[in-house]
Amino acid sequence: MTAQRHRRDRLRERMAAQDCTALLITDLSDIRYFCGFSGSNAAMVVTMDEALLATDGRYVIQAGNEAPDVELVVTRNLVVDLLMAVRDRGISHVGFEGASLTVAAWRRAGDDVPGVELLPVKVAANSLRQVKDAAEIAALEQACAISTRALGRLLEDLRAGTTEIEIARRLELLMGLEGAPDRSLPR
Secondary structure, rough: OHHHHHHHHHHHHHHHHOOOOOEEEEHHHHHHHHHHOOOOOOOEEOOOOOOOEEEEEEHHHHHHHHHOOOEEEEOOOOHHHHHHHHHHHOOOOOEEEEHHOHHHHHHHHHHHOOOOOOEEOOOHHHHHHHHHOHHHHHHHHHHHHHHHHHHHHHHHHHHOOOOHHHHHHEEEEEEHHHOOEEOEOOO
């Protein structure tokens, strides 16, 4: 079982306690946590049986690589098309957490998807990220090791007169050379 699948199972336990059979997730940090997708445009629905990820055509390959165990919906109308997919599965009530969905998006979805009611719930999906699982701890350990090695190399290179921007760029380069694809992500 993948870490993301395990996380979705923990989310489903919280959903069940709220009598929530489907949850719309629009916070990109939560989406990455629950399915692994790291793109900049996405929404997700988790039901008791499956997970659906919506993103636009720019991210089809990335979504397939990062979130292979969820159903992909390719669209520019993320929330509306996800809700229509859920409606087609016989689900008429979808929960959402108000902190990550605007009132305008909530109203538009209600108008555009008859037969589905969006209901505010307090599942606190993002609070599941607070307690780290073994995979997250390993990633943090790897990120710390990369950062420590890169900083050590940077300290060897420092010279009087070096600007802050030069130091920042050098550190970013060194982190990449040590194995980080981005400043905050291990490979």
